[in-house]
Amino acid sequence: MMTEETAILETTGTETEKVYDRPRLLLDTTMHYCPGCSHGTVHKLVAEAIDELGAEDRAIGITPVGCAAFLYNYIDIDWIQASHGRAPAVATAAKRLCPDKLVFTYQGDGDLAAIGTAEAIHAANRGDNIAIIFINNAIYGMTGGQMAPTTLLGMKTATTPMGRDAALNGYPFKVADMLTLLDGVTYVTRQSVNTPANVRRAKKAIKKAFENSIQNRGFSFVEIVATCNSGWKLSPVAANRWMEENMHATYPLGDLKDLSAQAAATEK
C-alpha cells in the first residue's frame, strides 16, 4: 500500500504539487484480496466518496458474506456485518431508525443476487433510502470459484466445468435491469473500474448514490462489473481484457435509471 511518504509527486517547474494521496478513510491495513481484484479499487472509491461528502460522522456500512466480508478492516467508518444476503434488510432498519445517516450495503453477486434476492428487491421496492454497491464478477470468489447467478453462458466455473448451460442453470441474472422496473428505485447504474476514466465514472456514481441516501432521495443501486482473476484463472491484465470483451457485452455500462435530480427537486 502507498503511504504518505511515498505519495506521487509531480514536478511543475520549481514547485512540487501533491496530486494524489491515499484516501484519508482508507486504513493502512494490508488487504486480503488477490492481486488484480477490483475490490481494492472500489473500496478506495467508497472511502473517497464518504470523505468528499463529509459523511464520516454519519456513515454506516453493511458488509456482506463473501470476499468483501472484511471490508470493515479497510475503511474507517462504522460497520455492521450482516448474515449472508440480508444486508439490505439490516440497512432498511438502520436507515429508518436513523434517517439522517448514510446507510449503504456492499454486496457480491452471491450475497445479493442469489441468497439475498428477496431482501434486495424488497428494500428497492420500498424505496428505502439506502445505497447498494453491487460487485458483479460473475463467480463465487470466496468459496473457490463456483457459479454465480451472474455467470455468463458458457463460462467455466468449479460447478459448471463444461461451461454454464442455460438449460441446466438458467441465464445470467440481470439484477440492475430488473430493479429499474420498481417504482421505489431512484438510481440504477452499471459501472466498471477497468480504466482510469471508468474509475472516475464509478466514483461519481458511488458519490451520487451516497448523496441520495443522505438526502433521503430513494433507493440507489451501483453495480460494478468486476474482475476475479483468481476465480477466472487469468492474470490481472488478461482478466481485465476478458471482462471488457465478455462481461461488458452481457452487462453494458452506463446509467439504467436516474431520477436523482427529480427526487432532489421535490425537496423542501
Add this chain to the structure above:
Amino acid sequence: MKEEIIIAGFGGQGVLSMGKILAYSGVMQGQEVSWIPSYGPEMRGGTANVTVILSDRKISSPVLQEFDTGIVLNQQSLDKFEDSIKAGGTLLYDPNGITHPPHRTDLDIYTIDAAVEAARSGNAKVFNMFVLGAFLRIKPLVTIENVIEGLRHSLPERAHKMIPANEAALRRGMELVRKSEQHG
C-alpha cells in the same frame, strides 16, 4: 362469586362480542374476568364459542371442561355443550331452529326468543343484546349501568351512537326471558 360461562352459536351471531361485553361489564364491576374464544377455521362462518369467567378472586384456568351456565344459540352448540353444564347449572337458549330440545333434567333451563325479536325489531345487530339481557335477568352478576360502561369501552367511538339501541335490547331481553317448563 365465580361464574363460569360458555357462549356458543354460529359465527356472525355476535357470540364473541357478547362475551366481550359481558367480560368488560365485569371489569367495570371490579371483578376478575377472562375471555377465551376458540379460534381458527371455524371463525369463518362455522360455529363460534367463547368461555367467559367472572369472579371476585383471581382466575386460575381460563380453559374449562364444565360450566355454571351455558348460553347456546344453535342446535350444534346445544348438542356440543349441554352435557358440559354442571349439575344444578343454568342453560339459556334461543329455541329458534332448535329441533332437539335439551334433555337434561338437572338444570335450570331458560329460553329467549331473541331471533324472532331481532327480526321483529328490524335490527339484527342487537340480537346478542336480547340474549345478554335475558342472562342478566337470570343471573344479575353485573348491573345494567356497568354493561353500558362496558359497551362504551369495547365499542369503537363511531359505534357509540348504537348504545341506546343496545340498552333497549338488553332491557327487552330481560322481559322476554322465560323459564322452560319442559321438565315441569
Add this chain to the structure above:
Amino acid sequence: MEDIKLMKGNEVLAHAAVRCGVDGYFGYPITPQSEVLETLSELRPWKTTGMVVLQAESEVASINMVYGGASVGKRVMTSTSSPGLSLMCEGLSYLAGAELPCVVIDVSRGGPGLGTIQASQADYFQVVKGGGHGDYRMPVLAPNSVQEMNDFVDLAFELAFKYLNPVVILADGVIGQMMEKVRLSPQKPRRTEAQIREECPWAALGKGSGPMQRKERNIVTSCYIDPETMERHNHKLQEKYDRMERDEVRVEEMETADAEYILVAYGASSRICAKVVEDARAEGLRVGLIRPITLFPFPAATIRRAAEHAKGFLSVELSMGQMIEDVRMAIGNAAMPVRHFGRTGGIIHSPREVYDALKQLMTETGGLQ
C-alpha cells in the same frame, strides 16, 4: 378509576411495545399473533413516539431488520409464531454472536411443519435450547397472563440491554388470544441519539460529530476468524450465560411447601395446572405447582428442593414432552417418577384431563389409596 383495560394478549404486546419506548418493530403476519402488527398499525406510534413499524417481506427479513436496528443501539423487536421462528433462528444466532440486544416474541402454535394455527407449547426445544447454530443461549420469559404480556416486554428489554443478548418471550396461542384485565405501563420516552451513544458506546451509529464524536470506528460483527479470538469470545459469552443462570431465574410456586406431587408447567398450561392444584387441595391431596417464568435460566434449584420431599412430578406441556427433560435433569434422581402429560394438535388440555393424569401417577406410585 385506575386505567384498567380488557385486552387480548397479542394486543397488549403492541401497546406495551409503544409504551416502553421501543424504536422499531419489524414483523411478518402469521396466525396466531397477527394482531401485534395489526394493533401497532392501528396505534400509529410513528405519529406519537416516532416508533418505526414495518411489515417485512418475510421472517428472515424481520429478524435481520431487528439485527440492523439493534446494531445502531435502538430498542427493536419482532413477533412471530412457530414456523416464523424457525426462519428467524439464523438471525438469532447472529444477534447472540454479535451481542446485540433485542426482543423476539413467539406466540407458539402446533407443528411440526405447517402444523396447525392453534395453540401449542412445542417450541420449547427450539427456543430454550437454541434453534440457531453455535454456542449461545437466550433468556426466555414465559408469560401466563395478559398482564404479564404487558410486563414482560419491558422486562425483556431490560434483560436484553443488561446482557447485550436477544431475549425471547415464549407465549402461546392461548395467552395471545385470550382477554383479561390489564394495567398498561406508563409511557416511557424513546432515548435520544445522545443517550444511545452514552448507553451503547458499541453502537454502529456513525462516528458522530461535535461533542458526540467518537475517534474509533465501531464494528458490529459475530465473525472471529482467528481461533484463539473466537474461543475467547465463546468464553466471554459463556460467562454471560452463567451470570444469567445465577441472577435471572424467575419462578412461581403454588402450594409446594408440603406437596407430595408436583406439577411443573409454564404459560397456558400453568394456568390450567393452578386449577388442578385448587381442585386437588379441595380434596385434601398434597399437590403443588412449580411454574418456571424463565425457561432459560431454568429454575432447577427450586425443582431440586421440591424433589426432596416429593413422591412424583408431572410435567404438563402442550407438546409431546420437551420441558420434561429439564425437569428430569434438575431432579437428577433416576428413581423419582417424572411423567409427562400434554395434548397437542391445538387441543388444550382441560383441568380435568390433567387431574386424571395426576391421579393416575399418584395411584401408580402409592400416593393415592
